[in-house]
Amino acid sequence: MRSLLAVLLLFSGALACAAPPYETRAEHDPDGIGKFYLGREIAHVMGPGGVPWLERPEREVEERPQLTIDALEIKPGQTIADLGAGSGYYSFRIAPLVGERGSVFAIDVEPRMLRIISERAKRDGIKNVTTVLGTPSDPNLEPNSVDLLFMVDVYHELEFPFEVMTKVREALKPGGRVALIEYRAEDPAVMIKPVHKMTERQIVRELTAAGFRHQKTVRTLPLQHLVLFQK
Template sequence: MDLATLLRWLGWGLLLALGVWLLFLLLPARLIRKVKPFPMPAGLARLLDNPLRRLVTPPERTVERMGLRPGMRTLEVGPGPGFWTLAAAGRVGPQGRVCAVEISPRLAGLVAQKARRRGFPWVHVVAADAQALPLAEGTFDHAFFIAVLGEVPDPVQALREVRRVLRPGGRVTIIEYLPDPDYSFPSTMLRRAEQAGLHLRQRRNSFLGYTLELET
C-alpha cells in the first residue's frame, strides 16, 4: 500500500470516528443535559486526565496564557480530576493561592490528594456548589472555568458568585472546547457574562474552541 492510499484510509477512519462520536456521544449528551444539567460523573471525569489530552491541550501552556503570575490568588471552578489545578499551582507558586471548588466530594478528594503528592500546600480544595460559593467577598485576583459552565444548572448565578469573591478589577477566564458535550457558543457565554456584571477584555479563538478574558 502506497503512502497516498494509507493517508486516504486514515482520513476516512478519522471521519468515521468523528461521526460515531457525534452520533452516539455528543448529540445524546447535549439533549439530555439541555433538559436537566448535571455534573460529569466522577468515574468519567477521572479519565479526562490522560496523556493524549495533555498533548492536545497542555495545561501549563493554558494557565500561562491566562496571565497567572507568582503570588496571585486564583479560583478554579469545577476542576474535575485536577487537570489544570496543579499547573495553576505551579504558576502562582508558594506565595500565591489556588482554591479549587468541586461539587463532587470524590473528585475534590482526588484533587487534594494530587496536590499533597506534588507538595503544593497552597492548593485548597473545597467540595461545594458553584452557585453558592462558601468564600468571602474580594478574596481572589482571578478565577477560571474550563469546559464546566455548561454543567451548572444556573451558569449566570455561578458567574455572579465568582464576581462576588473577586477583588475590584479581578479577572475571569472562560475556556470552552468544541468536543465538550456541554459546549456553549461564544454569544451565549458573553450574554451570561454580561448578565453577571462581567465585561469582555479579550477573546481568543482556536481550532478547538475559544477563550474569553473578562473583568469585574
Template sequence: MPKRVPAWLWAGCFVCFLIAGSANSVSAQGTTTDEPSTQSVDHSASPPDEKPRRTYLGRIVAQPMGHQGAPWLIRDNRDDEENASDSFVQLQLTEGMVVCDLGCGNGYWTLPMAKKVGESGRVLAVDIQREMLQKLRVRSAKAKLRNIEPILGKVDNPNLPLGELDLVLMVDVYHEFSHPESMLWHLHRALKPTGVIALLEYREEDPSVPIKPLHKMSKNQIMKEYQRNHFKLVKEYNMLPWQHLMFFARDDSPLESIDPIPAKQVLEALP
C-alpha cells in the same frame, strides 16, 4: 465523524461527551423548564432567587460528568488534543496571586496553577463532588503542594471569599451550571476590581470539534450570558484547536473592555 467513547468511561458516570467530554465538573442537572427573568441582577443585594434551569437565555443546560470519569481529565493525550499548555500561558499567573479553579475535578489545572503562584500564592479548588476533592487531595499531597485549598461548593454558590481573587478559571464547566445567575453573582463579588474570569468552552461554531452540541458554546451565547450578568470581555485568545478562551472582568472594573473577534474570522485563521 466523532470518535466513539471508550466503553470504560460510560460505566457508572454521567457521560455527556464524545471524544473529549466535559473537562471539569461543577454543577447540577436542571430540574425545571423555567425561562430566565428579564430583570437585571443587583450585585449590591442578596443573590438572585434562582431555580435550577433546563434552559438559560435560549441555551439548554448540559448535564454534568460524574466523578467516575475522573481518569479522563488527566489523560496523557489531553494537551495534544486541547493544547492546554498554551491556555495555561495565557492565564499569565505570577507568584503571590490568589486564584480559583472552579470545577477543579482531580486537579489537572489546579496542580500547575499552585506551582506557578508559589508558596506566597493560593489556589482555591472548588468542586461540588466530595469524591473529586478527595482525589485532588491525594494528588496534591503526592506533589507536596501546600497552597491548595479544597472547597466543597454548592450548585448555586462556589463558597468563595469576597473580593480576594485575581483570577477564576472555568474549563468546559460553565455550560453545566444549573444556577448560572447565582454562580455569576457570587463570582462577581469574589473578584478583585482587576480580577478576571478565564472561561474555556468548546466552540459551538466549529462542527469539527468532536464534542456533543450541548457541551459547546458559541461566542454570541457566551457574550449574551456574561453581559447579562454584569461582566465585560477584556481579553480573548483564539488559537486553540477546540476551545474559546475568553477573559471577563466585572463591569465596574478599570480594565478596558473589547469586542470579540467574530467566530468566522477565527476559524478562517486557524491552521
C-alpha cells in the same frame, strides 16, 4: 439630591443584573437537563467517573493546555480559583506559577473529586492548593478574595449559572478576572456533544447578564474558546 441619584443608580444597576428567567422544556437534548438559560440548554454534570477522560494522555495534544495556562497570565503571589476543578488537572499545573505566596482554590461540588485533589496534594507535598466544596449555586469563596477565577469546560454544566456568576463577581478583587474555556460550538469539527459546547456569542451574552465586561477572546486554542472578562 445626590443621595436620591445614588439610590436610583443602584436600583437601575440591580435591574440590569436581574436574573433572566430560566425555562424548562419537556423536549430537550438527552445530554442536557431540560433547563434552559437565555436559550441555551444546561448540560449534565460530569461526575467522578469522568476522571479518566480528564486525565487522558491525549489531552496534551488535543487541547494543548499549556496554551490556556499561558493565556491566563498568572503571576506569583496571586490567588487563583479553579471552579469545577475535577481531578485537579489544571490546579496542579498552576500551583507552581503562583508560588509559595500564592494560592489555588480547587472548587468542586463533588466531594469525591476533592478527595482526589487532597490526596495528591498531600502525596506530592503541594501546600498552596486548597480544596473548596461548592454548591450548585455558590462556589463558597470569600468576597474580594480572588485575582482570577477560571472554568475549563465547566460553565455549560452549571445548574444555576446566574447565581454562581453573581457569587463569583462578589469573590473577585477589584479588577479581578474570569476566564471561561469552552469547546467551540461554531466549529463542526470539534467532535463534542452539542450541549457541551458553547458559542462565543452565547458566552459573552450570559456573562454580560451577570454583570461582567468582555475583555478579550484568545483564539490560539485548537478546540476551545478562551474568553476573558473583568469584574
